[in-house]
Amino acid sequence: MRPFAYVKPADLDAAVHAVAGDPGARFLGGGTNLVDLMREGIERPDTVVDVTALPLDEVIELPDGGLRIGALVRNSTLAADLRVRNRYPVLSQAILSGASAQLRNMATVGGNLLQRTRCPYFYDRASACNKREPGAGCDAFGGVNRSHAVLGVSDSCIATHPSDMCVALAALDAVVEARSVRGTRRIPLVDFHLLPGDTPQNETALAADELITAVELPPIAAPSRYRKVRDRASYAFALVSVAAALEVRDGTVTAIRLALGGVAPKPWRAHEAERLLLGGPATEEAFRRAADAELAPATVRPGNAFKVELARATLAATLRELSTGEDAG
Template identity: 75%
Template sequence: MRSFSYVSAPDVAAAVRAIGSEPGAKFIGGGTNLVDLMREGIERPETVVDITALPLAEIEEAAGGGVRIGALVRNSGLAAHPLIRTRYPMLSQAVLTGASAQLRNMATVGGNLLQRTRCVYFYDGAAACNKREPGSGCDAIGGFTRNHGILGVSDDCVATHPSDMCVALAALDATVEVQSVRGVRRVPLADLHLLPGRTPHIETTLAADELITAVELPASAVAATSRYRKVRDRASYAFALVSVAAALNVRDGVVTEVRLALGGVAAKPWRAHEAERILVGAPATEDSFRRAAAAELAAATALPHNAFKIELAQRTIVSTLRQLLAEGGAA
């Protein structure tokens, strides 16, 4: 690891001033991803700005029944909080499927939003990777691609986003609050992360000097009947092959509301808008679930080793919706 300068920020204003005045600076909270990347030589900040002293570690009920989650809330605290467990169970479940208990005790909500891909070619300094070195190529294409993307991929990158939490947040229509010396702005979670296109090294819409301060969840009656299902190679400390965050409301046998997002399939949490469109107003039946899942995956692009993900994603959508219907999705 190369040497770097260290700044401890006493408040948000000082943090955003420091990040703007120090070239090549990075914020550090839990450090569970950044420190690994620094050890690997992938991230090389000249300065790290420590934000752990900032007052951003609270979960509060917001006006109108929503919830505001501070960026420094630890993942374990988020999963255990009564407001999250009762109003947004898919989010609690998603967090508990991620990493290990030790990492969840350190990792922060803001850091989880910005964690980088776990693509093995990204971490391999001998491999070509456009995320790590723009313009160098993508050795994943033509390589071993079992864990790589099938939706929104490009000729320059097929990596997937690793977060479980973000998949649930995408389904819940979360908004991310960010702050810089220019003021505060709010970014819909759906617009925070970018698909690779020709610039896979540009992963979010945040400016380099912007600090995530909170995540806001809107009030949502349908979210109370929700579930996160993660399909992976082993029961713990494994990233998703496919995951589904789903919420469902059914009245008189007809789907009235549904929320669906997928993980493990794209460079960002994938909101399943086409499946949602087909389901709303349709009978809450196995056939409807299958038609919606197939429509969502119709645009998938398979690589030699991950074609199985297309059917796996469809099956996981159907089984998750079926389970929600059995658990009380009907009103």
């Protein structure tokens, strides 16, 4: 690890001024991803700005019944919050399905939004990776690509986004609040993460000098659920995951929100499936037809072609459980 400057600002204004004009500066929250990347020599900041003392660690009730979640709220705190468990069970379930209790006790909401892919070729500096070194190529294309993306991929990158929490936030229409010396702006979660295109090194819409300060959730009345399929029961990233909120009245879908994880370089909002399901029958046939339409653009590799059928079955099963009140276990 190379030397770097360390700054611990006393307030929010000092924090954003500490990185203004310094493209080599990085904010430090829980450090559960950034510190690992620094150890591997992938992230090489000139300055680390420790924001853990800032007053961004509360979950606040909004007048419309939504929630404002501070960027420094720990993942474990958010998952245990009774308002989250009662109103947004999909979010609590997603957080609890990711990582260990020790990591959840350290990881922050803001840091979770910014975590980088766990693609092994990204972490292996001996491998070609356009995300780590633009223009270098991508060894995942002809390598071991079982865990890689099938939606939203490009000729530059097929890495998946690793977060469970962000899949739930995408389904919930969350909005990210960010602060810089230029002021505050709000970014819909579905627009926050970027597809790789020709610039896979650009992963979010956040400017280098912006600090995530909060995530806001709108109120939701529909029952919700997170379902994750992985290679082992705990401490594994999703092969496929589904975050869903579904309301059914008299057999008709009256509200639907869907997002997929483990299949794309960003949390994948399933807009086509939502469009086909809204106002239609809440049947197994309809669920599978919507899943087929959402997955129709999939681009597969020999190692990950199974993800298409797995995602189809997982999406249909999650919607069936919500529509009938089945136990997810």
